[in-house]
Amino acid sequence: MTEENQPQIIFEAPAVRQLNMTGDCPACADWTVRSNRLADTVDLGGLYIRSESLRSVSLTNAYSLAFDMLSDYSAAVINRPAWQILDRFHFPAKFSTLSDVEDHKAARALVELGFLKPLTEPHRHKNTTTPNEMLVAWLHVTDKCNLSCDYCYLPKLGDSMSPETGKASIDAVFAAAKQHGFRHIKLKYAGGEATLNFQRVLAMQEYALTLSEEQGVPFEGIVLTNGVGMTSRMIDEIKRLHLTVIVSLDGIGAYHDAQRVLTNGQGSFDLVTKTIDKLIAEKCPPQISITITDRNVCGLAETVDWVLDRDLRFSLNFYRENECSSSFADLRLAEQRLVDEMQRAYAVIEQRLPRFSLMGSLLDRTHFSNKHEYACGAGHNYLAINQDGGIAKCQTQLAHPVANVHMSDPLNVVHTDESWLINLPVTEKEGCRECEWRYWCAGGCPIETFRVTGRWDVKSPNCRIYQTLLPEVLRLEGLRLLKYYSPASFIS
Ligand code: SF4
Ligand code: SF4
Structure with a gap:
């Protein structure tokens, strides 16, 4: 043969x-x-x-x-x-x-x-696909921010998490993991801008390391940052405490600055890219989060090229309109332009396929890591904790907590509460039930679907985008x- x-x-x-x-x-x-x-x-x-x-x-x-x-x-x-x-x-x-x-x-x-x-x-x-393995917590350490991004969903009241609330939040997350049998924990230190309350991040991470060792529950801590004010000393601490970093970068030069500006109105691109290069030099390579709007979509291919040049992992996420951003009509995604520009970005990726897989990060909420019924963990394995210790189902709803860190079983409240967000399995969404992609797409962000349609039980308004691009994500994986x-x- x-x-x-x-x-x-x-x-x-x-x-x-x-x-x-x-x-x-x-x-x-x-x-x-x-x-x-x-x-x-x-x-x-x-x-x-x-x-x-x-x-x-x-x-x-x-x-x-x-x-x-x-x-x-x-x-x-x-x-x-x-x-x-x-x-x-x-x-x-x-x-x-x-x-x-x-x-x-x-x-x-x-x-x-x-x-x-x-x-x-x-x-x-x-039909039930995913056991509870990982509990994820958003830890909103401050509401303050040194940027004023047009798509941000936060009213920014300027409050920060106190030491007591920080400790109680970590206690609540580890207790919920124990009560509900989760085997891993993921902590996302976020804001606002997490580096503006960095002492809290460090104290909470140190405490989580102690609890993790005592209770034998592994966890990872991630700092989500805009990359504007990260100092060398902060990077040293990040390395010391085994934190990883995700930096938001939405484009190269003017494409980034079109939507991520300092509070004085100046662009933040130069500051952010300096931080990214510093993190790389310090052997602490960040993951890059790219939020796509209609303003920056034409620069997406160039952005992906820049990120691949540095061999950085990244994710492509769609802008979701919210109360604070709705006046910026030019952020709204235009379906065909988005598809065309995503395809141009995929063509760049095809030319220089990285060793790591992009199956979980090339198309907004879709994910090929394992078959799943829910587009996200909101209402299931997710605690979004605000600066006062209130617990919401999603980080975009921090102003509407349904539980708090002092309750004996806040995750149970998150599971059973029916206000603000209902995250249904894909098999209960009209239009998705018979879709061949249902266990990889899971019907998209429920909040976005509700905003556009007024219903929780229907397919995503981005459905055509997903159906067009999902086969291309698979193709890139095959080529890799x-x-x-x-x-x-x-x-x-
Ligand atoms: S591709 Fe469309 S129909 Fe299929 S699961 Fe996603 S939103 Fe539902
Ligand atoms: S509901 Fe939407 S915005 Fe909230 S965590 Fe889920 S996918 Fe993200």
Whole structure:
């Protein structure tokens, strides 16, 4: 058999993929991450059938990406001979019908990936998909900010979190994790501008490190910053306390300055990029959060190029109109221009694919890290804590807390409360129920859907954008796998 006639399958081991996956929108509540594993044991004696929800995205003449739309994450690049093996299981068949030893090995891999399924359990697609693994908390350490971004949702009253509230907030998060059986915690120190109350960030992180060790619950702490006032001393402290950093950068030069200005009206681009370069030089590379509006969308491709130049992870997030920003009509996304410019940015990425995966960060709230029913964790595994210790369901609703850090079980209140935000599973959203992308898109930000439609139970107003671009995100992932992994390393 010549090499091109051999079945070839390229995929990333789940543990490596987890490390390679870039997180999604820093400002939003991650849905919990689960580590997927390939099947431990494969009984090759019975009948197998090709998964009916397998989708193929063409990459090159020889290779396609195979992705199972209804199973837990399974993506692999496969060549034509490997597809031919899948086709032999279009109807139930036994492995014994495969005579060639290489075909046999490849078929086994296809079973491990979930592309071939045992006939006895052909419908393993569950509707409940994600166990509670990670509790996420937004810690609003201050309402103050040194910027005045046009799309900001905060009225900025100038209050900051006190030492007592900071400690009570960390206590409340760790207690909620224990009560509800979460295995990981993610703390997002945010504002306003978190560096304007940096002593609080440090004290809360130190306390969280102590509780984490005492209680055996791992956590990560992230500082969300506009990058304007981060000093070298702050960077030293960030490294000392194992914090990571996410910086907002919305464009290069005038594209950034068009929407992220200092309170005196001057642009902040130069200050922000100096901080980013300083963080890189200090071996503390930040993740970049890019918020896309109609003002900066034409500079997106250039921005992505700049970020890739520095080998930084990034996420692309859509602007959401809010009470404070509604007077700036020119921020509103124009659907076709957004799609065109996203495609231009994807073309830049295709030319210089990074080693890390962008499956979780290239398209607003969509996420391919694992099958999920909810677009975000709001109302489920998320506590957005304001400067007074009030707990809201989402960081955009900090003025409307439904619980507080002194309650005995605030997460239970967040789960049961029906005011302000109802985050339904995608299977309960009209227009989404039958969509092939439902477990990867999950119907978009519920607040944005409600703002536009007045309903919680319908598909996202960005649906057409998602449906157009999701196959392209998959294609980029396939090209990344093709670039960095050798098929020979798998089929040997
Ligand atoms: S409701 Fe929308 S804005 Fe709030 S956390 Fe979820 S996706 Fe983000
Ligand atoms: S919003 Fe659109 S793309 Fe997303 S799950 Fe619903 S129907 Fe599918």
